[in-house]
Amino acid sequence: MLKDLILKNRSYRRFYEEVPVEIETLRELVDLARLSASSANLQPLKYILSCNPQKNALIFPNLAWAGYLKDWPGPKEGERSPAYIIILGDKNISKSIACDHGIAAQSILLGAVEKGLGGCIIGSINKGGLRKALKIPPQYEILLVLALGKPKEKVVIETVGRDGDIRYWRDNEGTHHVPKRKLSEIILAEFV
Numbered sequence: 001m002l003k004d005l006i007l008k009n010r011s012y013r014r015f016y017e018e019v020p021v022e023i024e025t026l027r028e029l030v031d032l033a034r035l036s037a038s039s040a041n042l043q044p045l046k047y048i049l050s051c052n053p054q055k056n057a058l059i060f061p062n063l064a065w066a067g068y069l070k071d072w073p074g075p076k077e078g079e080r081s082p083a084y085i086i087i088l089g090d091k092n093i094s095k096s097i098a099c100d101h102g103i104a105a106q107s108i109l110l111g112a113v114e115k116g117l118g119g120c121i122i123g124s125i126n127k128g129g130l131r132k133a134l135k136i137p138p139q140y141e142i143l144l145v146l147a148l149g150k151p152k153e154k155v156v157i158e159t160v161g162r163d164g165d166i167r168y169w170r171d172n173e174g175t176h177h178v179p180k181r182k183l184s185e186i187i188l189a190e191f192v
């Protein structure tokens with residue numbers, strides 16, 4: 001069921017790094033993005049796939065993880081993602097990309113969850129550093145990086161409390177808690 005997949009599709013930031021994700025799996029995931037909606041059907045998104053440890057080591061230092069967890073510098077060696085999908089916008093096709101990359105990211109992540117994998121959307125990217133590390137030509141705007149792998153952490157959803165704090169947090173057992181606003185808070189009007 002779609003709701004089950006959406007519930008399971010949390011942002012996972014710690015992985016079994018030793019469990020590989022095959023290149024064919026990454027291709028299948030990008031195929032889901034390929035079949036998804038695109039503004040004016042321009043399809044300006046392009047992708048770089050990596051399940052190569054040497055390339056992954058070039059990508060990782062350019063990503064920022066879990067900004068609210070101030071005392072956590074990101075996944076340690078052995079818990080890093082074994083695979084990445086970098087979403088690029090081809091400026092020769094479209095100068096400004098609407099929200100195609102968000103839709104693509106969600107399609108890819110839902111597909112990953114269906115395959116027993118999980119991931120995290122990373123928008124906080126050292127774009128200059130990543131461009132240099134992978135020699136990405138200027139024609140391609142770096143939009144998002146998806147970290148993918150077999151999750152090695154428990155993530156639970158809870159309801160935002162009375163204080164309105166939406167910051168995710170991690171308890172002593174290492175479980176990651178994600179507060180979500182109530183449905184009644186986000187539906188502004190219902191015209192029946």
Ligand SMILES: Cc1cc2nc3c(=O)[nH]c(=O)nc-3n(C[C@H](O)[C@H](O)[C@H](O)COP(=O)(O)O)c2cc1C
Pocket residue numbers: 009010011012013064065066067120121122123124125155168178
């Ligand atoms: C556009 C976008 C950019 C994001 N960028 C980052 C990021 O740079 N680093 C990170 O650790 N998480 C990032 N996230 C993940 C969010 O922190 C996460 O979605 C949020 O905490 C809610 O958790 P959930 O995905 O489990 O519902 C991003 C999510 C989105 C949608």
